Amino acid sequence: MATVNLKNSQMVKPAETTWTGTVALSEWDQIGTITHVPTIYFYKKSLKLDSGSVLDTLKDSLSRALVHFYPLAGRLRWIGNGRLELDCNAKGVRLIEAESQTKLESLGDFTPSPEYELLVPSVDYTIPIEEIPLLLVQVTRFQCGGISLSFTISHAIVDGQSALHFISEWARIARGEPLSVAPFLDRRVLRAGEPVVGSLEESDDHNHEEFNHPPLLLGQSNNLEERKKKTIVAMLKLSKFQVEKLKNMANESKNAGYTRPFSRYETVTGHVWRCACKARGHMPQQPTALGVCVDSRSRIKPALPLGYFGNATLDVIAISCTGELVSKPLGYAVSKIREAIMAVTSEFIKSGIEFLKKQPSLTKFQDIHALGGTEGPFYGNPNLGVVSWLTLPIYGLDFGWGKEVYMGPGTHDFDGDSLILQNPNEDGGLILALCLQVGHMEAFKKYFYEDIM
Incomplete structure (x- = not known):
């Protein structure tokens, strides 16, 4: 350019x-x-x-x-x-x-x-x-x-x-x-600006793993070396047929305890998680965490008012080890994601707010302190995050001169940072916007498409 x-x-x-x-x-x-x-x-x-x-x-x-x-x-x-x-x-x-x-x-x-x-x-x-x-x-x-x-x-x-x-x-x-x-x-x-309800020592039944340090590569004490490695972004398309095939694969092997079929988001995210583990060449015992972004607007009771202007999404995590994710059917990875999402009840949301209110400092939970530091964002080998833009009204933005020919995320350069979007050019098709280390991207693409076949 x-x-x-x-x-x-x-x-x-x-x-x-x-x-x-x-x-x-x-x-x-x-x-x-x-x-x-x-x-x-x-x-x-x-x-x-x-x-x-x-x-x-x-x-x-x-x-x-x-x-x-x-x-x-x-x-x-x-x-x-x-x-x-x-x-x-x-x-x-x-x-x-x-x-x-x-x-x-x-x-x-x-x-x-x-x-x-x-x-x-x-x-x-x-x-x-x-x-x-x-x-x-x-x-x-x-x-x-x-x-x-x-x-x-x-x-x-x-x-x-x-x-x-x-x-x-x-x-x-x-x-x-x-x-x-x-x-x-x-x-x-x-509860913005309100004081804590209980003491720091008091705890509830909710295990807020999302606030803990995510897994590191085996044998490493931080992810600094991983974060220095060059990354690349790819926009990978899935046809409606490929999405349906993945859903069938996931639901064929789903836990009998689930009555509702796995969604597109859950299915594709489970597929991405498995492919990333393979592409990164993890050892079977390598723990890996997947960040899932959940909208609390209708989950919290009472529901947030229409047009609530602020942050109402929270990140929760699914954790497994590479060996289980890649050796078991797709439904295993997807069920882990379903479990993480299902845990987000009104009580869970409120206890998360209380957990954060009790923290002496919020610094370690913020990305701005990770810019150039060693704490690092959640994403990065061996972990990743997959955010859904599937229900957001991102397309058809008309300021009076017609609708866009293309809309997408701007630059995102954290290893393992990804988004799932609707494909505006194919009904039922999806797009994965993914950032990975350069050394892992080609292998990821190979597994991403071959594993569907």
Whole structure:
């Protein structure tokens, strides 16, 4: 890709005066990924894109959207003990205008690559967190007349569901339509800012393994050497036929105790887990953990209000050893995933919140401290995480110039980090966006397709 030239950068603030003050964040907001998560959309040349008013439309509608979603215009700040709060100060979000000398066609099938870094706003985490915008947007115009529109949004403020709620409402405003669902901004429904109920010594019956250190490669005391190894991203497609075949394989060997068939997500994730173990060449006794992201919105009682704007997802883990995963039928791996998901009851969610409230510090549970450190994110050989975007409204984002020709995750470069998305070009087909070490990717692809046959 030719050089991307940054033409302009500006702060966009809410179009009207919004509430100001500090907001307590929930425990789910403050753990795991508290850095920014990127996504990118590409739009082909059209008459409406040619008008030159793209930036004005985006800027005007963004400022109006921020009136409703004003927490995004604020800033985070540390309050001690690895904890954060949100300062709703209307400082605004960053809007970047760029242009590229290349054409959309040169991007091929849009597989994420290092070149994407030029199309997605970068975030400098060396500056104080109080100065970092929670949302950065970049519009890049290509020589062919098409554009890319990328967002990088703070995961400490929103999860995927809430991020897409904001983006889709912003697009509605840009099209001249009214708000569909207003955001519910009160995080106290997840006990944000409330004190602990019991003492640190008191425990409940729930074993929150997701907060423990994940397994390491046998014989190693940390995963630093593994994390230094170069990674690569692949977008692997599964046809509807392949997905159905995997589901049949999993359900043929499923535990008789399960009445409901395994889902697409559970099945494909179990398949990915087994293939990763094989591709990484693990010894049979190697323990391995799989991170599963579960949405608590309807699982917690009472259910969270419609439009809850914040983090309501939590990561749980399934653990096994490579020997069992690869020697037993697919249904074994998938049943491990089902067990982890089924454990997420309202009581489990509430006890997880209480567990985190009792921690003297949340630092060890946050990815921002892992940037360049030895603690490391959860992912990485011998572990992986598979996040489902299957139910998120990620496609068909229209700001008034038509729908995108491609949407996908931005750059993600942690070994074992992966997403499952719908294939917009094939009903029932899926796409796995996977990051693995370069040395393991070809073997993974081989097992990924051969094991279905």
